[in-house]
Structures are given as C-alpha cells and as structure tokens.
Amino acid sequence: MKPTRTVKTADTLLSVINQLQALNGAGVTELATHLEMAKSTVHDHLMTLHEHGYVVKEDDTYYLSLRFLDHGSYTRExxxxxxxxxxxxxxxxxxxxxxxxxxxxxxxxxxxxxxxxxxxxxxxxxxxxxxxxxxxxxxxxxxxxxxxxxxxxxxxxxxxxxxxxxxxxxxxxxxxxxxxxxxxxxxxxxxxxxxxxxxxxxxxxxxxxxxxxxxxxxxxxxxxxxxxxxxxxxxxxxxxxxxxxxxxxxxxxx
Amino acid sequence: MKPTRTVKTADTLLSVINQLQALNGAGVTELATHLEMAKSTVHDHLMTLHEHGYVVKEDDTYYLSLRFLDHGSYTRExxxxxxxxxxxxxxxxxxxxxxxxxxxxxxxxxxxxxxxxxxxxxxxxxxxxxxxxxxxxxxxxxxxxxxxxxxxxxxxxxxxxxxxxxxxxxxxxxxxxxxxxxxxxxxxxxxxxxxxxxxxxxxxxxxxxxxxxxxxxxxxxxxxxxxxxxxxxxxxxxxxxxxxxxxxxxxxxx
DNA sequence: TTGTTCTGTTCCTTAAACCCGAACATCAAC
DNA sequence: GTTGATGTTCGGGTTTAAGGAACAGAACAA
The missing domain is CATH 3.30.450.40 (GAF domain)
Incomplete structure (x- = not known):
C-alpha cells in the first residue's frame, strides 16, 4: 500500500521511545533485549534522546521526559x-x-x-x-x-x-x-x-x-x-x- | 562536557518534530528551508513519522499528531x-x-x-x-x-x-x-x-x-x-x- | 491555450554514519 | 576473589541517510 521510502534509523528511535513507555522505564540491557538490538545501538539512541531532553535518567534507568507533555498538550491545544x-x-x-x-x-x-x-x-x-x-x-x-x-x-x-x-x-x-x-x-x-x-x-x-x-x-x-x-x-x-x-x-x- | 557518541539521524528527526511545532504545522518545502535541509530528506522523515502515526497530514500540510499526547500524559501520570x-x-x-x-x-x-x-x-x-x-x-x-x-x-x-x-x-x-x-x-x-x-x-x-x-x-x-x-x-x-x-x-x- | 512558478514526489549515487560485536569498566553478591 | 550482572567505549564494514536533479501536478496570469 505505502512502499514509500522511509528512514530506518527513525524507526529504531521511535521503537526505543515506545518500548520505554511500554516497560515504564528501563535500562540499556533490558531495552536491548526487548527490541532485539545491540546494547551499544540502544545506548547511542538513549544518549541522543537524553541530549535533546526527551528522556531522563535516574540511576541507570531511563524514562520518557516531560518534553513529550509539551508536544502533546501543544497538539491538543x-x-x-x-x-x-x-x-x-x-x-x-x-x-x-x-x-x-x-x-x-x-x-x-x-x-x-x-x-x-x-x-x-x-x-x-x-x-x-x-x-x-x-x-x-x-x-x-x-x-x-x-x-x-x-x-x-x-x-x-x-x-x-x-x-x-x-x-x-x-x-x-x-x-x-x-x-x-x-x-x-x-x-x-x-x-x-x-x-x-x-x-x-x-x-x-x-x-x-x-x-x-x-x-x-x-x-x-x-x-x-x-x-x-x-x-x-x-x-x-x-x-x-x-x-x-x-x-x-x-x-x-x- | 559530553562528547559521547550520538545518532545524527535522530537529531534531524527531532529537529523536524520541533520545527513542526514551532511553525504550527508546515509543508515539506517550508520545513526544508527552515531546517536548511534537502526537501527529499525532510520528505523521507515526514513519511516515516506519518507511517508511525506521529504526524497527520491535511492537504500537504503536516502537523504533530495526538500520539505525543499519549506519551506526554503517560509521562505526567x-x-x-x-x-x-x-x-x-x-x-x-x-x-x-x-x-x-x-x-x-x-x-x-x-x-x-x-x-x-x-x-x-x-x-x-x-x-x-x-x-x-x-x-x-x-x-x-x-x-x-x-x-x-x-x-x-x-x-x-x-x-x-x-x-x-x-x-x-x-x-x-x-x-x-x-x-x-x-x-x-x-x-x-x-x-x-x-x-x-x-x-x-x-x-x-x-x-x-x-x-x-x-x-x-x-x-x-x-x-x-x-x-x-x-x-x-x-x-x-x-x-x-x-x-x-x-x-x-x-x-x-x- | 500556454507559460510560469509554486508545490510535493521520485530516483540515483556517494559519502557518511548506523549498527554490531567485542572489549572494557563498574558494582553487588555470594 | 570470583562470578555475573550491569553500563560504557570504540573501531570497522556495510547499510543507508541525505543531497541534488529531474519529474508531476496544481494554481495562477497573461
């Protein structure tokens, strides 16, 4: 139906975000096993999300940040x-x-x-x-x-x-x-x-x-x-x- | 301070998302000029976001979707x-x-x-x-x-x-x-x-x-x-x- | 009609960088 | 001390992201 060109790295980034919500916060290894990806890959993505403020880190556990609330309430508004x-x-x-x-x-x-x-x-x-x-x-x-x-x-x-x-x-x-x-x-x-x-x-x-x-x-x-x-x-x-x-x-x- | 390895494609994806909010919805060309990127690149990213339900398209104008509200209200909760x-x-x-x-x-x-x-x-x-x-x-x-x-x-x-x-x-x-x-x-x-x-x-x-x-x-x-x-x-x-x-x-x- | 100029979309090609794997660092528990 | 679990770093091969140019389609003016 829609075989248009897609950015695969974006797929993985979004899957990290979704898995992070599904697991209600997780560490690198836990995420990697659930996503069936290399630890290092997940780590890189998490670092990037952290850099941009989209995740917060509490003792080696990552959670989605309130930046999503900004986008979300903007969209609703x-x-x-x-x-x-x-x-x-x-x-x-x-x-x-x-x-x-x-x-x-x-x-x-x-x-x-x-x-x-x-x-x-x-x-x-x-x-x-x-x-x-x-x-x-x-x-x-x-x-x-x-x-x-x-x-x-x-x-x-x-x-x-x-x-x-x-x-x-x-x-x-x-x-x-x-x-x-x-x-x-x-x-x-x-x-x-x-x-x-x-x-x-x-x-x-x-x-x-x-x-x-x-x-x-x-x-x-x-x-x-x-x-x-x-x-x-x-x-x-x-x-x-x-x-x-x-x-x-x-x-x-x- | 933090010269850790980062996923550059994720940078661009997030900048697309942010610009889309800043412009309060935009078309491909408009986004591309604001981000100083090739139209095709922006197009690919938008397609990917659309595929995953993170943007909605109304007559060639893209907006952030309510999926962000889901992540956002989850985070607040x-x-x-x-x-x-x-x-x-x-x-x-x-x-x-x-x-x-x-x-x-x-x-x-x-x-x-x-x-x-x-x-x-x-x-x-x-x-x-x-x-x-x-x-x-x-x-x-x-x-x-x-x-x-x-x-x-x-x-x-x-x-x-x-x-x-x-x-x-x-x-x-x-x-x-x-x-x-x-x-x-x-x-x-x-x-x-x-x-x-x-x-x-x-x-x-x-x-x-x-x-x-x-x-x-x-x-x-x-x-x-x-x-x-x-x-x-x-x-x-x-x-x-x-x-x-x-x-x-x-x-x-x- | 025709031409112009905006759009969005497709495709090709290459240089870039994503992703993996393996090694390393760190901490707890036994 | 050793084991096993983390998170982290880093080099390299190969996928692929990203740019550019060409194409399609609509809106508009002349």
Missing part, C-alpha cells in the same frame, strides 16, 4: 476545542454523575481528549491521549456513523478489529449494520464492548461539514438503565449540541 | 502526583481566585504540570508541559532554594539566564542571594521577572529527602498586595503542606 468542550463536559459530568469523555478520531483511531469524572463516576480509560479502535467503543461508532460506508471500510481494512472483550465487534458487516441503527437514532449505546460490565452512551459533535468528535458517558452496566439511561441520553444530546454551538460561535475560530 | 496535587490546587484557586500552577523541575528547567484558574485568574503560561528557566520564576526559585549552592551553580552553568523581562535575574550571585532570603522565609515572591506586570508567590512541596515541586499563585502585580498578598501566602503554605501530607499518606505510593 492546536485543535482549539478546549474552550468549547470543557464546560459542557463538566456540566454533563455533574448532571449524570458518571464519567464523561470527549473523543476525536485521528488516523482511523479513537483518541480520548478531555475527561470529567462525575460524583459516582468510575475511572476507566485512565489517561487522555489513549487510543482505541473506533469499532470497539460507542464514542468511535457514533463518529463512524457520520462517515460513508466506503470510508468505514477503508478504516476497518487498515485497522482491523482489535478484540477488547468477547462482545467487541469483529467484522465489517456487523459494524455497518450497527451504524445504520446509530444513524437513525443519532446515538450509540454499547455494553461490554470495550470493558466488561461497562455501558457507554455517545453522541457525535458535528459542524456543517466535518465531524469534530463525540461525547461519551460511561458507567456500570446495571446502573445505566431505565430512567437514568433515558435521562443520560437526553443530557448527552443537549451537551453535544451545546458544544456544536460553542464551536460555531465561540472564541474558537477555526 | 508516571510521576504519580495527580491525586495528591489536583484537589489542593483546585481549592487554592477557589480561595485565592487567582491562577494556580503546580510546577516540577526536570533537567534543570521548570515544567508546568497542573493548572487551575480561579474566579478572577488570568491565563498566563497557557499550556501544561511548558518549560522555563528555574531562575526566571518564583516556582523555580523556591525549588532551587531547596538545593545546595553547588547544585544551583551546576544548573545555571548549564542553562544560562534566559531573559524573559528586564527584571529577570541575570547572574548566579544575585540568584544565590535571593535564594538565601527564600530559604529563611520558605516562600518566594517575584514581580515582573517572568511576565511584565505579573506577581507570583510560590512555596515548595518537599518530602523527607527530595523536593517534589512547588505551588505557585500568579496574578496582576497591583492586585497581589497588602492583605490579599498575606492571605495568599498563608493559603499557599497550607496548600503545599496539604499536598505533602497527601503524597506521604495517600494512594500515591512512591
């Missing part, structure tokens, strides 16, 4: 969604008392951007910046529902169907069938598709042309039922709408 | 300070009605980690992850006050004295004299040293051995005076103390 998204999200968390996330799509994956934990909310995804397959989450499905079937196929062909639980959608046809229902109702409700025992309700946030992202409320399956579920649905709808209005009119001039 | 820091910070912002930051030192620089904006607070540093010289901020100076003069010299020798305003400290001797006073009172108060017209008050957060960081309240110079200043001082002191207790006892098991 660039989307210019914070002012529009944060207050309604916050309000929604207060009203529903559950955990609320604002999610965007990037490169065929769902990225969790802004969170607010309500009174009784449980902490699930844990970190902003976390990525998941769009198929495996209500937030992702409601975004996909705004795309054409063709575009959905493109994404699933490339990304596949990572199975988070036994109930995670595993093929394109089932996904497209789900999306059809979501398009009708404008809301996505899932149970146990991302985490066992967790129910999620999501609504898309769209502009005139593009889809900005989605708002999702997650909580224990047995709690998000009956009246509480219905209340939640309409609360999310108005929160999503509120965000749309704020994006259109607000300080966020995109 | 690794410090395991959030649970201990966030609530007292939040309370302090409510009480003082000013802007509050929690700051840590990394590689001889001050890194802004957690923020809370009070009722009348003004948004100054803008993003978490932002780095500044320790000498140029109350938050940094109060951290330096916890270090030995020798260690302070090491840092200033390496980092120099970036001048943010005409009143920014410009040499080691003046800094050390300031630190002496700060050590006596346990509090750092600065005016116009980081931003013109801005006054900052900071207190360190320390454990039994190391210093975790500092809490800083910033606001307009003319507002942070008299009684409001004195109130602020004692509020910061108790907030910092609260954080120390939470770090020692809390869920944060370091």
């Amino acid at each position: 660039r989307l210019a969604l914070k002012e529009a998204v944060t207050p309604p999200i916050s309000q929604l968390a207060d009203d529903t008392e559950e955990t609320v996330w604002f999610v965007v799509e990037e490169r065929g994956q769902a990225v969790y951007l802004y969170r607010e934990i309500g009174e009784r909310g449980v902490d699930l995804v844990c970190r902003s910046g976390t990525r998941t397959g769009l198929h495996a989450t209500a937030a992702g499905k409601v975004i996909l529902a705004g795309y054409s079937d063709e575009r959905v196929r493109e994404i699933t062909d490339k990304q596949g169907f990572d199975q988070k639980t036994p109930k995670t959608i595993a093929d394109t046809e089932t996904l497209l069938k789900d999306l059809k229902d979501i398009r009708d109702t404008g809301i996505a409700v899932t149970s146990d598709e991302t985490n066992r025992g967790v129910k999620s309700v999501a609504v898309a946030v769209s502009g005139t042309e593009e889809i900005y992202g989605s708002v999702v409320v997650s909580g224990p399956r047995q709690r998000l039922t009956g009246e509480h579920l219905e209340d939640t649905k309409s609360l999310i709808r108005s929160a999503a709408n509120e965000i749309e209005l704020r994006i259109d009119n607000d300080v966020c001039f995109r | 690794r410090l395991a300070l959030k649970e201990a820091v966030t609530p007292p910070i939040s309370q302090l912002a409510d009480d003082t009605e000013e802007t509050v930051w929690f700051v840590v030192e990394e590689r001889g620089q001050a890194v802004y980690l957690y923020r809370e904006i009070g009722e009348r607070g003004v948004d100054l540093v803008c993003r978490s992850g932002t780095r500044t010289g320790l000498h140029a901020t109350a938050a940094g100076k109060v951290i330096l006050a916890g270090y030995s003069d020798e260690r302070v010299r090491e840092i200033t020798d390496k980092q120099g004295f970036d001048q943010k305003t005409p009143k920014t400290i410009a040499d080691t001797e003046t800094l050390l004299k300031d630190l002496k006073d700060i050590r006596d009172t346990g509090i750092a108060v600065t005016s116009d040293e980081t931003n013109r017209g801005v006054k900052s008050v900071a207190v360190a957060v320390s454990g039994t051995e190391e210093i975790y960081g500092s809490v800083v309240v910033s606001g307009p110079r003319q507002r942070l005076t008299g009684e409001h200043l004195e109130d602020t001082k004692s509020l910061i002191r108790s907030a910092a103390n609260e954080i120390e207790l939470r770090i020692d006892n809390d869920v944060c098991f370091r």
Whole structure:
C-alpha cells in the first residue's frame, strides 16, 4: 500500500521511545533485549534522546521526559476545542454523575481528549491521549456513523478489529449494520464492548461539514438503565449540541 | 562536557518534530528551508513519522499528531502526583481566585504540570508541559532554594539566564542571594521577572529527602498586595503542606 | 491555450554514519 | 576473589541517510 521510502534509523528511535513507555522505564540491557538490538545501538539512541531532553535518567534507568507533555498538550491545544468542550463536559459530568469523555478520531483511531469524572463516576480509560479502535467503543461508532460506508471500510481494512472483550465487534458487516441503527437514532449505546460490565452512551459533535468528535458517558452496566439511561441520553444530546454551538460561535475560530 | 557518541539521524528527526511545532504545522518545502535541509530528506522523515502515526497530514500540510499526547500524559501520570496535587490546587484557586500552577523541575528547567484558574485568574503560561528557566520564576526559585549552592551553580552553568523581562535575574550571585532570603522565609515572591506586570508567590512541596515541586499563585502585580498578598501566602503554605501530607499518606505510593 | 512558478514526489549515487560485536569498566553478591 | 550482572567505549564494514536533479501536478496570469 505505502512502499514509500522511509528512514530506518527513525524507526529504531521511535521503537526505543515506545518500548520505554511500554516497560515504564528501563535500562540499556533490558531495552536491548526487548527490541532485539545491540546494547551499544540502544545506548547511542538513549544518549541522543537524553541530549535533546526527551528522556531522563535516574540511576541507570531511563524514562520518557516531560518534553513529550509539551508536544502533546501543544497538539491538543492546536485543535482549539478546549474552550468549547470543557464546560459542557463538566456540566454533563455533574448532571449524570458518571464519567464523561470527549473523543476525536485521528488516523482511523479513537483518541480520548478531555475527561470529567462525575460524583459516582468510575475511572476507566485512565489517561487522555489513549487510543482505541473506533469499532470497539460507542464514542468511535457514533463518529463512524457520520462517515460513508466506503470510508468505514477503508478504516476497518487498515485497522482491523482489535478484540477488547468477547462482545467487541469483529467484522465489517456487523459494524455497518450497527451504524445504520446509530444513524437513525443519532446515538450509540454499547455494553461490554470495550470493558466488561461497562455501558457507554455517545453522541457525535458535528459542524456543517466535518465531524469534530463525540461525547461519551460511561458507567456500570446495571446502573445505566431505565430512567437514568433515558435521562443520560437526553443530557448527552443537549451537551453535544451545546458544544456544536460553542464551536460555531465561540472564541474558537477555526 | 559530553562528547559521547550520538545518532545524527535522530537529531534531524527531532529537529523536524520541533520545527513542526514551532511553525504550527508546515509543508515539506517550508520545513526544508527552515531546517536548511534537502526537501527529499525532510520528505523521507515526514513519511516515516506519518507511517508511525506521529504526524497527520491535511492537504500537504503536516502537523504533530495526538500520539505525543499519549506519551506526554503517560509521562505526567508516571510521576504519580495527580491525586495528591489536583484537589489542593483546585481549592487554592477557589480561595485565592487567582491562577494556580503546580510546577516540577526536570533537567534543570521548570515544567508546568497542573493548572487551575480561579474566579478572577488570568491565563498566563497557557499550556501544561511548558518549560522555563528555574531562575526566571518564583516556582523555580523556591525549588532551587531547596538545593545546595553547588547544585544551583551546576544548573545555571548549564542553562544560562534566559531573559524573559528586564527584571529577570541575570547572574548566579544575585540568584544565590535571593535564594538565601527564600530559604529563611520558605516562600518566594517575584514581580515582573517572568511576565511584565505579573506577581507570583510560590512555596515548595518537599518530602523527607527530595523536593517534589512547588505551588505557585500568579496574578496582576497591583492586585497581589497588602492583605490579599498575606492571605495568599498563608493559603499557599497550607496548600503545599496539604499536598505533602497527601503524597506521604495517600494512594500515591512512591 | 500556454507559460510560469509554486508545490510535493521520485530516483540515483556517494559519502557518511548506523549498527554490531567485542572489549572494557563498574558494582553487588555470594 | 570470583562470578555475573550491569553500563560504557570504540573501531570497522556495510547499510543507508541525505543531497541534488529531474519529474508531476496544481494554481495562477497573461
């Protein structure tokens, strides 16, 4: 598909960075064995990253540095969604008392951007910046529902169907069938598709042309039922709408 | 000082990343001219970053991707300070009605980690992850006050004295004299040293051995005076103390 | 239409440097 | 003292990064 020319040294550098995060900090030898590379090679890369301030060293153990936080929060800020998204999200968390996330799509994956934990909310995804397959989450499905079937196929062909639980959608046809229902109702409700025992309700946030992202409320399956579920649905709808209005009119001039 | 072997291709890759942030997104040619490199070279690096999901492409313009947010928020989370820091910070912002930051030192620089904006607070540093010289901020100076003069010299020798305003400290001797006073009172108060017209008050957060960081309240110079200043001082002191207790006892098991 | 001038992309060739391996240094533990 | 685990240094062979020049495609003016 994309046999374009690539810088192999960059591959190794990025793999060092990723492995360093995966291992939650590591020494030279440990990294080298995990990456199946020579110790000296890893050492050189770590020295370079250290020189540029991208890793910190504590007694022979290397960790990623906060320089990544700079790049990361810059990137999030660039989307210019914070002012529009944060207050309604916050309000929604207060009203529903559950955990609320604002999610965007990037490169065929769902990225969790802004969170607010309500009174009784449980902490699930844990970190902003976390990525998941769009198929495996209500937030992702409601975004996909705004795309054409063709575009959905493109994404699933490339990304596949990572199975988070036994109930995670595993093929394109089932996904497209789900999306059809979501398009009708404008809301996505899932149970146990991302985490066992967790129910999620999501609504898309769209502009005139593009889809900005989605708002999702997650909580224990047995709690998000009956009246509480219905209340939640309409609360999310108005929160999503509120965000749309704020994006259109607000300080966020995109 | 450190003539160790370094991976030059990694240098160029990182410079591409940094330039991409500095230019707030750019095309191949624009990047190449800024970096004084061949277009083809930049192109190859961008392709590699794209392949790995570290940049996104919108009509021939490349931007850093949210993958950096993943690394960044992971790094911040690794410090395991959030649970201990966030609530007292939040309370302090409510009480003082000013802007509050929690700051840590990394590689001889001050890194802004957690923020809370009070009722009348003004948004100054803008993003978490932002780095500044320790000498140029109350938050940094109060951290330096916890270090030995020798260690302070090491840092200033390496980092120099970036001048943010005409009143920014410009040499080691003046800094050390300031630190002496700060050590006596346990509090750092600065005016116009980081931003013109801005006054900052900071207190360190320390454990039994190391210093975790500092809490800083910033606001307009003319507002942070008299009684409001004195109130602020004692509020910061108790907030910092609260954080120390939470770090020692809390869920944060370091 | 044609020409101009920006882009981004491809390909070739060579000098550079990445990567490995092996040796060395250092520290703990037994 | 010896063993085994680290991190570190260093020379050299061969991959390959990086530059330059040519190509493609779009936008625009004349």
